Amino acid sequence: MHSNDLEYVGFWPRVGASLIDMLLQLAIMLPLTYAVYGRFSQPGRMFMGFGDFFLNMLVPAAVVIAFWVYKSATPGKMALSARIVDADTGAPLTTSQSVIRYLGYFVSLIPLGVGFFWVGFDRRKQGWHDKMANSVVVRPGGVEPVRFQSKSDWRNPPPQEPRF
Template sequence: MRSTELEYVGFWARVGASVIDMLLQLVVVLPLTFALYGRISQPDRMFMGIGDFIINLILPAAAVIAFWVYKGATPGKMAMSARIVDADTGRSLTAMQSLIRYLGYFVSLIPLGVGFFWIGFDRRKQGWHDKMANSVVVRPSGDEPVKFQGNADWRVAPREPGL
């Protein structure tokens, strides 16, 4: 798929992808939490224990970063045939870019989510986390073709049946 056949993915499509990802995360996290503690929450505890920290923060972060590095997208973005790529070259993100992008989620979230809402106003539909990692989210077709430096050529993974 040539870069001229791509479009930037906007705010609402990315919200939809995030909802899919969060639901999948809950399917994994809730049973693990229940298995570890025998219940989903511990209202008598103010701070997370090491098990909570690993299950709720470390495992999801590792999974998301691994999906970005090896698949170019999380399952939610794959469902819409979108990929996260380097904003200059159109190539897959490096592990370091993926880590920076994930940490950038916190930067985007802290000022009342302004860094995420930025996607709706940015010409390349980049949130602050995308700008920090020099990434863009693209998918096939569109009215405004995506331009990368050089002749980047990548293929969007086809949507698998049942997703």
């Protein structure tokens, strides 16, 4: 698929995709959390140790990053036929880009979520997490085609000069 056949995915479709992802994550994590902690957690304790951190932070992060690396989208974005790709080449994200993008969610969230709302105002529909990871979210069709900065084919990139 050529870049002219793609469009950037805006704020509201991405909100919809996030809601789908949140519901799927809730459907998986709620029974798992219930199985681990029982019906009630210990009163007055917010943090239950490494297991709590692993279950509630690392597992969801690993799953989301794996979806980005291997499928170029989470299930919510797949429902929209959207993909997360490198902003310059249109290639799938690398693992390091995916980790940076995930960590960028926290940066986008800190100032009252402004980094997420940025998608609605940016020319390339990038949130701060996208800018940090050099990624864009695209899907087939649209009036305004995607223009990747690099015209090279990402499958056969030209040799690059070393950067110092």
